[in-house]
Amino acid sequence: MKFLKKTALTFFITMTVAAGSVSAAGNFTEISSKSNVATDKKWTITFNSNLNKDTINDENITVTDAKGNKVKASVSMGSTDNTVIVTPKVEGYLPGSTYYVNFGTGIKSLGGKTFSLPKRMKFVTTGKFSDASTYEGIPNIVQAKMEYEPILPNQKQTFHLKSSSSEEVQYKIFASKYVYKFDKYEPYEEITNGYVSAQDGKITTDKLFEAGENGEKYKILIYVKRANKQGAHVDENTDYDNYYIDYLRCVNSVDKSIFTDLDLNFTFNEALDKQNNTKVSVTDEGPTSWMGASANQIKYYMNPLNFTDEYGKYMFLKLNYIDDSITEEDLNGILKGKGVLEGKGKAFLQAAKENNINPAYLVSHALLETASGTSKLATGIEVDGKEGKKKVYNTYGIKAFDDDPNKHGSEYAYEQKWFTVEEAIIGGAKYIAEKYVNNPTVKRDTLYKMRWNPSTPGSYQYATDIGWAYKQVIKIKELMDQCENPTLNFEFPVYKK
Template identity: 45%
Template structure:
């Protein structure tokens, strides 16, 4: 991995950046774009530095909201450079940051920087599974003994590394219920493997619906300090992977479908489709292979919550009423009061009504989205196709301009009223996915991943889409089951080679 070097001839008040001379009065450097999320910056001074001034208070990285990012700042061996290592597991993708060199830096002779200097940089739109510093030990794979991990088990890591010499590892995990800067160590400092494995020294907590964990596996040459640092530790390279912790496995009466592919083969296929991971609902970043693997592995979701992405979505006859559905839709914008329309659409299209409602709530932002409220408008406030057209399921809403293409799909299908959009959208989903005899995509999981012919005919690009549907689906099911407790729910669990 290359380092980008900022050459700051500070104490003579002349500034050089990548060979270009800048006026002494300049305090804002040219913005750098498409920066790797694991990038280290090297700031070069023309005099040896007073080591006490080389601190993260004097050299900061802040995000676009002004929040300070916890980077690691280190004086270089020549005492004229400062190494700025990124936050744990790297900067966020497709994000804007500002690196500030403060005027509290001093040379060993006591000279100070007259003015602080800033440089903005933008990261690439891609998540990373780790670093790739050449000629150093590198973790190439990690297999978890427990998928999912139970809260009374200690996770076992089987680690593969590309290095001929002896190496040691240090492992930290981040729980997604904690703030992003909180990491727990599972080893006691750097540790060698036993038969290629490291066993955690700690158990981990789940919550009511399971808990996602990010594992950071650091590797370095045995007995040597690592060539790089973050706020956790020194390292030569690190590797990022994900697993889930639950309290118990739901051993209900499930059915299973076997596929003639390995999980690894399917992950490779999906990765080549450039899927995204919308972690905070407002990002659109290319997912990494290990993020895909986490959401694609059925074994991560065999608890009583996660299994709902494997629930069959065809219609189940019951005594559920429009009134009970309207209780679910109360306060949901344009969807409020549409219980009977959803019920009729579900029956006519042979779709589980709880799924139909939950997907609509998710795709429309609880009835508030542009597509749910007549579609895209021009700068004068007029509907782009001359009249409102409604799309409650984001059908045809391609990422390049989702509001435009989603509106066009609704207009082309003549979904000119909310009722037409509900019924027309249900019919489209049913014929294209749930009741499609060719693709047989009758679960959320199959709609997202299409394991029968992976990489084709997939409903969404977000790798977490199927899992995100569960919350609203369960709410809908709970309300419906109160009215019709005898409804049978069938789960179809994929099994790979």
């Protein structure tokens, strides 16, 4: 198939470009765009002539983002003299993002032919993070399990690994700490000494992780390749055949004695499978916002074992109103400087007592959903309805569905006549109590149960954000620490073995 005159160099991208799909656009030739592309997509480009290999490099063939910034990708010759492979960096492209593969006029055939104009192909990645590459014909990791969940600062992690290959493979493992303040990961640090073989399927590393004040999250990157052979791909860390990503938490202490156990009818893996199939789990972690969460991203937050420390335990705090140990003054201390929520301790306390809900939870929930009292739903949105145009408020993000949260959340607030911040605080608490915390059919009376509904996994959950429950624990703990001997009950979900 030829898109230019016979004297010029032409190409097609294997199984992706159809006849008539190239059009001139300014000073380059546009190839028809591709959508829903896997984040680890490896492009195979086939030219109509054998290539001058010296011209196949990451200067003449580049990948750029929507703003024209060059992104890391590996460019190499394919299995024949007229094919080129473009492989993304480890972890792949960002989900839900636009990219271009660009082909410059510096590319030459053996006979010296070049493009008359540069070419580019636009592609848009799928809107979900991925845990692993799946490049075919070479080993990939089919199982990876960590011994400690969570891990303590004095423990060395053991990885239980299995690859798809019948021949011997080796692994190299890296770790990167997540910095919540800046919403990004630190550079990777290798925690193995080069590529190593798994002994009886296990590798124990010497790395000791840091727990910080309230626990630290780490991304684990595991490379695999055929033993004693050069990997098929190369990135800034190493050569490799395929890679796998998982997450762990390091905490200062674990104390399960404080919990009352709640026995569940599902194994954790059964519950995780159901959650993965709902297509409603999202994450705002990293440079893209609100993308579909991968299976291991979900697993990290859904695994109750990760949160049995002094901070994480508040995910399992029973959310019912217990006593008057939390005062209006306590609440106002937390709410100081928090936008429209400042000084609203009285309303939160009233809402808590009337609806049998812990006031510390209500405050934490509102702070999270309203960006500390500054969101549009918190500061008020005008809605024109049956009672005329009125400003409404929604302090818990109730019915603020992801596709248009301000529209849906404000319309529901109008229906409920939440025309003041106080009415939104008290009315929203009534909704949460009836539908979740004190639901007569299935009580979802902990943050963990509100988010994951472990009695019926994958159904009727309060939020789609996988980190929703954990994001509230610091504020709740802060409030509890200000109270004298508050009465606290914790219930820990125990999945079937």
